Amino acid sequence: MTMDMMKLLEINSLSYLTGNSRRITVSAVLEEGGVLNVRGPSGVGKTTLLRTLARLREPLEGTVLLKGKPWTGYPPVQWRRMVHYAAQKPVVFDGTVEENLRKPFELAAVKSDLEYNREKAYRLMEQLLLPRGMAEQDARTLSGGESSRMGLIRAVMVDPVILLLDEPLAALDNRAALAVLEFISAWLGEVPGRGVVLVSHAGETGGMPRLTTVELEPVEEGI
Amino acid sequence: MDSGIVPISGFQLALSVFLVVIAGAVSALLRLGLLKSLAWGTVRTFVQLTFIGYVLKYVFSENRLWLISLIIVLMCFIAARASVSRTPNVPHYPVVPAFWSLLASTVLVGFLVVRVIISPEPWYSARIVIPIFGMILGNSMNGIALSLDRLYGEAKARTGEVEGLLAFGATPWEAIRGCVREAVRAGMTPIINSLMVVGVVSLPGMMTGQILGGADPHEAVRYQIVVMLMIAAAVAIGCLLLVGFSYKKLFTPEGALKDEIFHSRRQGS
Numbered sequence: 001m002t003m004d005m006m007k008l009l010e011i012n013s014l015s016y017l018t019g020n021s022r023r024i025t026v027s028a029v030l031e032e033g034g035v036l037n038v039r040g041p042s043g044v045g046k047t048t049l050l051r052t053l054a055r056l057r058e059p060l061e062g063t064v065l066l067k068g069k070p071w072t073g074y075p076p077v078q079w080r081r082m083v084h085y086a087a088q089k090p091v092v093f094d095g096t097v098e099e100n101l102r103k104p105f106e107l108a109a110v111k112s113d114l115e116y117n118r119e120k121a122y123r124l125m126e127q128l129l130l131p132r133g134m135a136e137q138d139a140r141t142l143s144g145g146e147s148s149r150m151g152l153i154r155a156v157m158v159d160p161v162i163l164l165l166d167e168p169l170a171a172l173d174n175r176a177a178l179a180v181l182e183f184i185s186a187w188l189g190e191v192p193g194r195g196v197v198l199v200s201h202a203g204e205t206g207g208m209p210r211l212t213t214v215e216l217e218p219v220e221e222g223i
Numbered sequence: 224m225d226s227g228i229v230p231i232s233g234f235q236l237a238l239s240v241f242l243v244v245i246a247g248a249v250s251a252l253l254r255l256g257l258l259k260s261l262a263w264g265t266v267r268t269f270v271q272l273t274f275i276g277y278v279l280k281y282v283f284s285e286n287r288l289w290l291i292s293l294i295i296v297l298m299c300f301i302a303a304r305a306s307v308s309r310t311p312n313v314p315h316y317p318v319v320p321a322f323w324s325l326l327a328s329t330v331l332v333g334f335l336v337v338r339v340i341i342s343p344e345p346w347y348s349a350r351i352v353i354p355i356f357g358m359i360l361g362n363s364m365n366g367i368a369l370s371l372d373r374l375y376g377e378a379k380a381r382t383g384e385v386e387g388l389l390a391f392g393a394t395p396w397e398a399i400r401g402c403v404r405e406a407v408r409a410g411m412t413p414i415i416n417s418l419m420v421v422g423v424v425s426l427p428g429m430m431t432g433q434i435l436g437g438a439d440p441h442e443a444v445r446y447q448i449v450v451m452l453m454i455a456a457a458v459a460i461g462c463l464l465l466v467g468f469s470y471k472k473l474f475t476p477e478g479a480l481k482d483e484i485f486h487s488r489r490q491g492s
Contacts, residue, residue: 054390055477056390058479076479080391084390086390087383087387087390090387091383091386091388093384104388107393107397108397
């Protein structure tokens with residue numbers, strides 16, 4: 001196996017504007033089965049990086065390769081299906097928790113190659129310390145930590161190649177945070193060729209496989 | 224039974240100026256500072272309506288299809304401009320799609336009404352076509368403005384939801400469908416409300432005008448029913464077309480929400 005085959009996602013001098021119009025340039029590599037940890041002070045553009053990687057925002061310059069193929073070679077819908085951005089506060093749709101988990105399966109791009117698997121959903125819920133009975137609960141009544149875990153399950157259910165996770169531990173107590181970290185590691189190990197880009201603070205990523213870190217630093221270059 | 228219009232002479236018309244004097248007295252008494260506007264408004268009312276009276280008289284007597292068509296296109300353009308100026312949530316002025324939406328919905332519904340339902344001889348009788356198309360436009364204009372504004376308002380308010388769906392691989396249409404539904408609903412709500420209360424709470428201007436003009440109330444009512452239903456149809460089609468033309472403008476060519484939608488974004492860094 002060559003070194004290139006180990007690279008799952010390659011970010012080459014990707015420049016983008018942050019929410020406060022600062023230009024950030026990032027280069028980093030995410031290895032297959034590994035975690036790329038994005039760090040930096042708040043407001044530096046970590047969320048914007050994830051959204052740019054998900055092609056939900058347009059970059060200024062630079063390119064990203066997935067398994068050696070430039071991102072422009074993938075239709076955006078297919079890209080977002082494979083490189084899935086899970087927001088810090090996941091969107092909660094009207095309905096029960098299960099209806100929320102099922103929601104992506106209404107989309108043509110998802111239902112064309114995947115079917116909703118209720119047993120899998122329940123299993124994942126239990127792994128994340130959400131009792132089965134919660135599936136029938138109105139999703140809008142979940143606490144911050146519960147809905148963040150529901151978002152993580154929903155993200156995993158659609159079977160992406162890369163998960164872009166924005167502070168998945170932010171709203172969690174220690175026990176739930178530990179469960180989420182184990183969950184992410186297990187997901188990475190389950191099928192070869194997966195990867196996670198994780199925005200989180202130092203000290204939260206202990207035990208993560210093939211961890212690389214990219215530190216975003218503010219650049220005093222107003223646009 | 225009385226029939227026919229009771230004419231208003233020049234002297235009688237001049238007497239109506241007295242009504243403005245009353246309004247002016249109120250303004251003067253309360254120092255509203257409206258006297259000048261009131262006077263200017265009165266002058267404009269006289270001039271504009273007298274002018275349009277001559278235009279209509281000419282158009283009715285000529286009754287040429289090309290002239291009527293030209294007037295309708297012009298009316299649609301003016302209505303399109305007026306409607307997009309009432310959409311504070313929309314960052315640009317989409318006059319062109321508004322024009323096409325209004326033209327298509329008005330011509331389609333208006334043609335059905337004058338050709339199939341009313342069917343005067345000839346079918347393009349200016350006396351029928353211009354007021355009918357004018358009524359459709361006046362209402363569609365408000366409907367499409369409401370729905371376009373709501374489309375952008377919803378997209379802003381529900382950015383998280385739209386983007387959440389995009390992140391799962393939704394097409395722009397799949398992601399914005401919920402907002403489109405609300406937008407069309409917002410455009411149609413006023414006419415549906417009117418259908419509910421017409422004749423009970425409000426007597427529509429057209430019907431009142433026909434009755435004042437000496438028409439049999441039953442006839443006036445029949446016309447009014449046709450008018451209400453045609454407005455409902457035209458508003459629905461106009462809203463659907465404009466929202467259909469416009470939703471893609473919320474997205475980049477890559478199918479992501481445009482930055483201008485993110486102004487109200489608060490979450491994350």
